[in-house]
Amino acid sequence: MKPSSALLPFLSLALLLQACGASDRKKEAESQQKAGPRPPARVDAFLVQTRSLSEQIEVPGTLVASESTEIHPEVSGRIVSLNVREGAVVSQGSLIAKLYDGDLQAQRRKLQVQLQQAQTTVDRYSALAKIGGISRQDLDVAQLQISNARADLEIINTNIRRTEVRAPFTGKLGLKMESTGAYVTPQSVLTTIQKTTGMRIDFSLPEQYIGRVQKGTWVNFTTTNDSRVYSAQVMATESGIGGATRTLTMRALVKGDQTGLVPGSFARVKIAFDPNPNAIMIPTQAIVPQARGKKVYVIDSGTVKFVDVTTGIRDSSFVQVTSGLNVGDTVAITGILGLKPNAKAIVRKVVNAPGGNRNTADTARPAGAKP
Template sequence: MQITTKTAIVFTIMVGAGMTLISCKKSSDQNGRINRQRVPVVNVLVVQPRPADEMADAVGTLLPAEEVELRPEVPGKIIELNFREGSLVRKGQLLVRLKDDDLEAQMRKTNLQLDMAEKDEFRKRKLLEIQGVSQEEYDAALHLVNTLRADLDLLKARLDQMRIYAPFDGKIGLRSVSPGAYVSPSTVIATLQQTNPMKLEFSVPERIAYGVASGKPLRFTVGDSKTVYSGTIYATEPGIDPSTRSLKARALVSNPEGKLMTGSFARINLLLEHFPEAFVIPAQALVPKLDGQMVYLIENGLCKSSDVDVTMRTDSSVVVTRGLKTGDSLIISGLLQVRVNAPVNVMPSGKTN
């Protein structure tokens, strides 16, 4: 009975030790699996420079390059309207003529008087050379010639006031008067516009005003049309409007076929800045911090952080100007699971986390 009891005790001890070893091995395996599961798996982007354009949207209004209301300088009766409504006219073309019979008669009379006075001045000049007349008589004749010439210039100026000429090439609008109507300087006879080229006027907020300058291109559409037109900025206001915190600018737009109309609403897309070599990264890779923004990188299998400066932002991407270099492995997913200086695993190519 003693041998049997000892044998049972030894067997019990051996079974217990074996179970303890099995339990320890299972615990070790479970801890290994847990540790492996705690290493985050992320997607990365190898940073490479590429060209990028910073664009901005704005709205504007199409304006004529030149515009003038045709008004008479003096009151009078219209005797000629030398244009058709909606027609193209040339610079210097006579458009409107007021009644000027009295001025024409005065000019003919003054011309006759001037002709006689010039002949008298010539005769007395010859006589003066041989002392046939006094200096005073000759001076009086010369004075009369100069006076009549001045009178004639005045009549010509008054006669020009009775006519309206086109100050530039353009398209004339609808007239508001008829031949025979009496008009005054307050009467708008018609409007003349130069529509090729045209001006596109728009404003941009202060935060992007730095990118609006003379010589920069832009594109725009008008109304519901899908046609894209182009133009070039030629001038801006000298400063920001303090009441709207915006900068007003104008662009020149070619309109040879006359499809664009003044007053039209335009949706504008303009180039603010071109980056020949930019680091463009997904917007979700940015991590905000108290004093700016940062990104996570992988270096030797460990997560590292890098502060960055961002200059251009869209809904899906940003341009980084500081904090990245060519070849950096940028973490673009799993940002909430990674920790600085902790190991990370990279998702195999073709898979996403």
């Protein structure tokens, strides 16, 4: 089948362009052959060495009181007395509120009279029993009535005590939530109380640092409303790592003066780890990010090698390499874009060479090359 006459001009143009492209590629190859091989790239390098590295992290924390709870009445009733001094410190056992107990007091007086009458009856029966005036069974029944009256009286006394709301521990009261005359139930909140001594601080530690913080480890922290630096000692940890955050909640006991610390305040917790005396640190510009991981260019006997590395912590100009490099390796830090695997390279200078920057361009120049 022959192409139509309308397509002939386009086919001719395509063939002409293809011929021109082949001719250009041939000329480029001939020019490269005449020019000779590409000269080695010239780079500045960094000699891999070890040094002491002090690591410190900062994590958020929250101040918590050693004891904290809401104050609820045990029974329902009307408040007849409310002794909530907002913000005041009260001692353990102090009376905070009193509910109406008139009916219970009446029952207690009735039982007290019954107990006295039962005791009188037992005393009389005891005297008669000594002379055989009554049977032993009658005396036992009278003594049983005394025991029952005492038990009923103890129940009433317990119910009366339940109308008294007392401080469970020494601490600072919060705001008053009810007033005198209000009818309250066990679900009603009268106020709150927090123990302000022996405060704790809770913070979440990332999973990779868990093995480096143990019970007894010291941490420092600051709060947003105070510039002072406080110290705390880790006292306990949560039972497991949080699945959503991949962190472990830790609790530390605040030591020293705790004046100015408020439960619930946000804190910045700083944890300083033991220094690593053999850390490998290289300049950040030597790291080449890849789609899967990171690489560096190592110059080995004038040849470029791509090396996969794993990095750790970093600062403004250096990054820690935890795997992939050895002490004594020469890492390129300039001219990286012009390097290719297994290509030749000339190290112009080693920026951290002993005794100052060392120019190695002449010593590394290929034999026969002109200076």
